[in-house]
Amino acid sequence: MPQGTAITNMVPTVGGGAVITYTIAPSLPSGITINATTGIVSGTLTSTQTGSQTYSVTATNTGGSATATITLVFNSAPTDIALSSSSIAENNAANATIGTLSSTDPDTGDTHTYTLVSGAGSTDNAAFNISGNNLRATAALDFETKSSYSIRIRTTDAGGLTFDKVFTVSVTNVNETPTNITSSQTAIFEGNATGATVGNLSSTDPDAGDTHNYTLVSGAGSTDNASFSISGNQLKAAAVLNFKTKNSYSIRIRTTDAGGLSFEKVFSITVLESPFATGTGNLPGSQQITAASNDVTISKGYSSNLDVTGKDLVSYRWSPAIGLSATNIANPIASPSETTRYTVTVTNNLGLSTVVYVTVNVIEDYNLTPNNVITPNGDGVNDTWVIGNLNTYPDNTVQLFDKAGRMLYQVKGYQNDWAGMLNGNLLQEGAYYYVIRIGNKGFIKKGFINIIRE
Numbered sequence: 001m002p003q004g005t006a007i008t009n010m011v012p013t014v015g016g017g018a019v020i021t022y023t024i025a026p027s028l029p030s031g032i033t034i035n036a037t038t039g040i041v042s043g044t045l046t047s048t049q050t051g052s053q054t055y056s057v058t059a060t061n062t063g064g065s066a067t068a069t070i071t072l073v074f075n076s077a078p079t080d081i082a083l084s085s086s087s088i089a090e091n092n093a094a095n096a097t098i099g100t101l102s103s104t105d106p107d108t109g110d111t112h113t114y115t116l117v118s119g120a121g122s123t124d125n126a127a128f129n130i131s132g133n134n135l136r137a138t139a140a141l142d143f144e145t146k147s148s149y150s151i152r153i154r155t156t157d158a159g160g161l162t163f164d165k166v167f168t169v170s171v172t173n174v175n176e177t178p179t180n181i182t183s184s185q186t187a188i189f190e191g192n193a194t195g196a197t198v199g200n201l202s203s204t205d206p207d208a209g210d211t212h213n214y215t216l217v218s219g220a221g222s223t224d225n226a227s228f229s230i231s232g233n234q235l236k237a238a239a240v241l242n243f244k245t246k247n248s249y250s251i252r253i254r255t256t257d258a259g260g261l262s263f264e265k266v267f268s269i270t271v272l273e274s275p276f277a278t279g280t281g282n283l284p285g286s287q288q289i290t291a292a293s294n295d296v297t298i299s300k301g302y303s304s305n306l307d308v309t310g311k312d313l314v315s316y317r318w319s320p321a322i323g324l325s326a327t328n329i330a331n332p333i334a335s336p337s338e339t340t341r342y343t344v345t346v347t348n349n350l351g352l353s354t355v356v357y358v359t360v361n362v363i364e365d366y367n368l369t370p371n372n373v374i375t376p377n378g379d380g381v382n383d384t385w386v387i388g389n390l391n392t393y394p395d396n397t398v399q400l401f402d403k404a405g406r407m408l409y410q411v412k413g414y415q416n417d418w419a420g421m422l423n424g425n426l427l428q429e430g431a432y433y434y435v436i437r438i439g440n441k442g443f444i445k446k447g448f449i450n451i452i453r454e
Contacts, residue, residue, distance in 0.1 A: 006043070007044070011038075011040050019039065021060050022034060022036050023057070023058045024055050025055065028043075028055065030045070045074070048106065051108070054069050057070060075110070076107055077157070077161035080104035080165070081102070084100040086099060088137055088170075089171075090171050091176070092137050094138065094139055097136050101135060105157055112156060114132075114133055116130060120152070120166065135169075148169070148170055150167075152165070176206040176207050179204045181201060181255050181264075183267060184199040184201075184202075185350070187271070189274050195236050200233055212233075212258075214253055215253070215254050217252055217253070218252070221267075223251075235267075243274070248271070251267050272352065274310070275308050276294070277294055277357060278308075279296045279342075281361075282297075284363060297361040297362075299367035300337065300392050302389070303334060306331060310348070313347070314348060317344065317345040319344075334360050341358075370436070372449055376451070396437065398436055400432050429452055
């Protein structure tokens with residue numbers, strides 16, 4: 001007889017004379033009554049009762065009385081559900097038991113069945129199942145994916161009364177083996193410094209936030225371990241590498257997590273041929289260009305065509321910028337006023353950078369190239385006498401003489417502007433003798449210039 005449920009009327013069967021009155025002992029619980037005239041027991045139980053109770057019903061008439069017994073069996077709803085354990089380690093087997101369910105019930109000895117039911121808190125019911133009184137994980141759970149689940153469980157007693165409760169099931173983390181190692185770079189330019197970094201190592205690990213230690217270990221693929229070292233998470237070259245000697249190395253690296261689990265991987269390290277920077281020069285006192293090299297000589301006032309060559313280069317950074325036509329191209333023109341060592345940092349399509357050098361030696365050889373003809377007719381071609389590279393030596397003196405040795409023209413700091421004039425008058429066609437002096441250093445250049453009028 002559950003609380004709050006109307007009982008089926010209990011009607012007495014009587015033999016003999018008419019019953020005058022019915023009585024019952026002990027008293028019925030709240031909500032249940034006996035009709036003193038008819039003897040019918042009826043009503044709805046309104047109080048909490050447990051177990052069973054036997055009652056004596058006495059029927060009385062004029063001839064005397066008779067007594068019979070009835071037994072009422074009471075059933076109260078469960079009041080709580082307990083779970084022996086509400087956590088499970090990740091990577092469990094399918095249908096692994098999480099904990100054992102038990103019920104609190106006023107009815108001692110009552111039996112219970114358990115089910116997962118919908119309602120508030122049942123969000124993750126699908127990930128679990130119940131077998132008997134065991135709560136189980138249907139499939140393997142992963143801490144990193146989801147570490148807390150909400151489920152709703154119902155206990156039903158033998159009389160059909162129920163109680164629902166929401167549980168939080170926690171998934172605990174288990175140290176898992178790293179699954180991969182990567183290096184930010186697996187190539188290096190030859191000619192590296194000892195201890196130069198090849199790349200930064202990192203690990204793939206199911207355990208987010210785990211820390212890792214890296215070591216070079218023996219095993220398949222560890223042939224060239226001795227040529228490298230590891231500091232922290234940096235893979236370094238332990239020696240100067242040379243492309244022509246060996247351009248590919250095989251090493252074996254182990255990553256070990258904080259819990260001691262490890263993973264190993266073989267890497268192939270490529271040695272790249274270094275780019276090469278060159279420049280052109282000229283023969284002293286001449287305009288003749290010399291072969292390109294990384295150590296060239298030019299006359300003061302002349303230029304060197306620089307160039308850097310290499311495979312898959314994508315960017316350039318020249319330094320110092322002084323005397324350069326550009327600093328971010330492969331082939332700038334260098335016009336330094338003094339000997340300069342140019343540095344160029346080059347980067348390839350892998351993001352690798354290296355530095356190469358070219359030295360441009362500047363000599364003060366007074367390498368002047370005077371024109372030997374002027375045609376001052378106003379056509380814009382050879383209208384004035386041009387002395388090539390004279391602007392490099394501003395402390396100059398230029399003199400012109402006729403055939404008789406008379407000085408016709410003299411100027412200090414000549415600007416390539418003489419147009420065959422003397423005192424505002426045109427000189428006659430013919431050959432004239434020139435003398436060029438530079439400062440007080442004793443340099444003198446002599447020759448002839450011809451005036452031709454067309």
